[in-house]
Amino acid sequence: MVAMLKGLAGLALLLPFGLKSCDGPAADVALGQLMRERVLLTATANEIITDLPIAEGSAVQAGDVLVQLDDTLQQAQLAVAQAQLAEAEADLERMRTGARPEEFAIAEARVEGARAVYQEAQASYERNARLVETGTVTAARLDEVVAQRNSALAELTSAEQSLQELR
Structure with missing residues (x-):
């Protein structure tokens, strides 16, 4: 019986500890404001x-340059576009002013020369x-003659x- 009383007394001593663990975890509450320290930016182009x-x-x-990318490819594309623009402007000017008489004469002479070469080639083919x-x-x-x-x-x-x- 003494052993039983000792067991009950030990259980009575442990009971408060067991009941304390039934309360659940204590909630930590923190009030305040969260401020960003990092912003993720993605590039619109894949360059070095x-x-x-x-x-x-x-x-x-706003407007500050954050990252400088290698613009070699874009510079080359710009140069091509500028050359195409200059060519188109020259074509437009030629269309506005028309061809000069010398240009007509050169073009007509080129046609006559090419026609003579073709006639000779055609005769050679037939022969x-x-x-x-x-x-x-x-x-x-x-x-060879056909070519x-x-x-x-x-x-x-x-x-x-x-x-x-030209006309």
Whole structure:
């Protein structure tokens, strides 16, 4: 019985500790304002960073340059666009003022020269085509003559188009 009383007394001593753990975790409450210390910026282009002009932790204003990217590609594209603009402006000026008489004369002479070369190439083709039938000339030679005739025709067409553009 003494052992039982000792057991009950020990249980009675441990009971407050067991009941304390039933209360649940104590809630920590903190009131205040959360202020951002970091802002994530994403680049609109994927280029190599060449300069960071603002030191970390410095105050910045609207319009301040935060990061300098490598602009080599954009500079090249700008140069191409400027060249295209200059070419278009020159074309516009040519259209406004019209072609000079010398330009017409040069273009007409080019057409006449190309026409003569084509006529010669066509005659050579016809002559070689007849000779191939008799076996005097090889088919390879005829192929060369056909290529020359086609080249002369392309040059004549180009010259005629250039003359048309001037008109």
